[in-house]
Amino acid sequence: MKKLENKVAIITGGAQGMGAVTAELFAREGAKVVIADFNEEKGQEQTDKIKAAGGECAFVKTDVSKSDDVQKMVKFTVETYGRLDIALNNAAITPDDKPIADFDEAYWDRLMSIDLKGVALCLKYEVQQMMAQGDGGSIICTSSVSGIRPQPGTPAYIAAKHAVIGLTKSAAMDYSPHGIRINSVAPGAIDTPMLRGALEQFGLNAEEYAKQLSMLGRFAKAEEVAQANLWLASDDSSFVTGAVYAVDGGYTAM
Structure with missing residues (x-):
């Protein structure tokens, strides 16, 4: 028996990287699986890839910062597959790059609208659907080690990712009596296009930077984060809610 047999899952930011x-x-x-992403081309490519490998998958273009889009995402999922059992609220954008005295207000607003408000909107409408079904579910919100251990020069990203952890715990308290488990995964330095873009943006050497961000001296593979998401999505973690799991090679313990 496969771990998620007959389950229906939404993954935001599912067009690339960890998603x-x-x-x-x-x-x-x-x-x-329903892949929800703003990037229609990459989202459809990823959907086709999964279908070609024998999986069931559909794509819906979604801007998680817009309430109407998130409602349509959940509605599309239910219309396509009949219900919603699992959600990974993973959509995010590249961290900001200026300290608080110099932060870009426009980028602050954009990042907060996706990385924080987007998670809140997804939780709102996912929970509503799971409550209507009446038989629980599992929701995972992607935070970051930056939500546990701050780094300099990225105040918006750090604030948003700290807030995602608080939001996760708050929602878990409210909806655990209904069998809806809500947890967070906090990835460290994961080798994804988003990380590579950030390294280029900040002018950092990948090999040297990896040693600063992990006791294991390397970046993680996206598959290593996916395994944590799978565990939280499945019944293997049936007594886990309101938790934060760092997949970080020991970074938050350094």
Whole structure:
């Protein structure tokens, strides 16, 4: 029996990086997957890839910062596959790059609208659907080690990712009596296009920077985060809610 057999899962930010790899893993484990992403071209490519490998997958273009889009995402999922059992609220944008005295207000607003408000909107409408179904569910919100251990020069990203952890715990308290488990994964330095873009943006050497961000001296693979998402999505973690799991090679313990 596959771990997610007959389950229906939404993955926001599922067109690339950790979201895309998690979508592939969920599909292999039997889930019917809906990829929600603003990037229509990459989202459809990833959907086609999963279907070509024998998985069930559909794509819906979604801007998680817009309430109407998030409602349509949940509605599309239910209309396509009949219900919603699992959600990975993973959509995010590249961190900001200026300290608080110089922060870019426009970028602050954009980042907060996606990385924080987007998670809140997804939680709102996912929980509503799971409550209507009446048989629980599992929601995972992607935070970051920056939500646990701050780094300099990225105040908006750090504030948003700290807030995602607080939001996760708050929602878990409210909806655990209804069998809806809500947890967070806090990835460290994961080798994704988003990380590579950030390294280029900040002019950092990948090999040297990896040693600063992990006791293991390397970046993680996206598959290693996907495995944590799978565990939280599945019944293997049936007594886990309101928790934060750092997949960080020991960074938050350094």
